[in-house]
């Protein structure tokens with residue numbers, strides 16, 4: 035599977051852009067601010083129906099325009115599929131396959147799997163639990179349509195519950211029967227989401243450790259621990275018990291929307307009495323943190339490939355600028371061994387990418403973006 039053609043109308047800084055890509059390595063070069071990342075984001079948008087960088091869709095409409103259209107042709111086995119996403123200001127986004135609107139978003143997500151590596155990936159280690167949940171939810175949503183449906187439903191009920199909690203505070207009156215109608219699905223969906231997240235971390239860990247060991251020459255022992263209040267055996271009772279606290283704070287204070295994933299690092303040989311692994315955020319070097327996030331992304335790639343039977347599209351945004359030569363060497367080696375399918379790489383310094391890719395046995399195409 036690969037993206038063969040892309041046409042952009044009023045998408046970010048592209049008033050009108052047309053591209054024909056190769057099935058292997060596509061290098062997007064151009065000056066800073068010319069729109070290289072935006073082009074990668076258009077590919078991401080087409081595959082996942084949202085931007086990788088903006089939470090509001092309308093921010094991707096070219097300034098002063100009323101709409102954007104992203105249109106792409108994917109080659110899937112021996113047939114082509116046209117995917118179109120359009121957004122008119124103030125209206126709902128429209129997502130179509132071969133000119134027919136999808137019935138459900140979950141029918142599209144995961145059909146064209148994609149993995150993005152970007153400069154701010156280390157936020158996953160350094161920032162808040164929200165970033166880590168966002169990463170794992172993204173992986174699971176592409177892998178498992180049922181997970182995505184449960185997750186979207188949970189978010190909707192959570193939003194409704196939080197708005198009635200605010201309303202109760204304004205009116206100084208609590209309707210417990212109404213809260214019951216939200217609590218039941220939140221507990222039920224929350225349990226399903228929890229179980230899937232827990233199972234997923236167990237499946238993900240061996241792949242992740244394999245990549246981390248390859249990138250770091252097997253020097254450390256890394257682990258990921260899923261942390262959730264929902265794991266407590268009496269979670270449903272606790273959730274109901276904290277209703278009073280929720281009404282005071284005007285938000286839902288317990289549930290899978292508070293989960294976290296602890297990233298830990300330790301000595302290679304940890305015996306039962308040896309030192310326990312420690313938080314990567316506090317004790318990991320910058321190099322270890324970078325290796326950790328690349329390992330996460332490569333394991334995401336493997337998981338998607340195993341589940342879908344196709345290689346995801348890999349988007350590498352400004353990666354060569356941020357990594358040291360040893361890690362770049364390892365990635366290039368994997369490219370050369372044919373580990374990846376279609377790749378998009380952005381770089382503000384084309385001569386560097388050209389040099390790095392000289393010996394790679396693949397079809398490499400360059401696209402120069404110029405600012406109007």
Ligand SMILES: Nc1ncnc2c1ncn2[C@@H]1O[C@H](COP(=O)(O)OP(=O)(O)OP(=O)(O)O)[C@@H](O)[C@H]1O
Pocket residue numbers: 045046047048064065066067068069070071072073093094095096097352380382
């Ligand atoms: N909705 C929009 N309408 C018009 N221009 C936009 C919009 N959103 C972003 N831009 C412009 O896109 C440009 C940034 O593009 P992008 O981040 O893709 O650049 P880049 O080539 O990747 O740069 P760098 O090499 O610095 O990473 C900025 O000039 C920004 O103003």
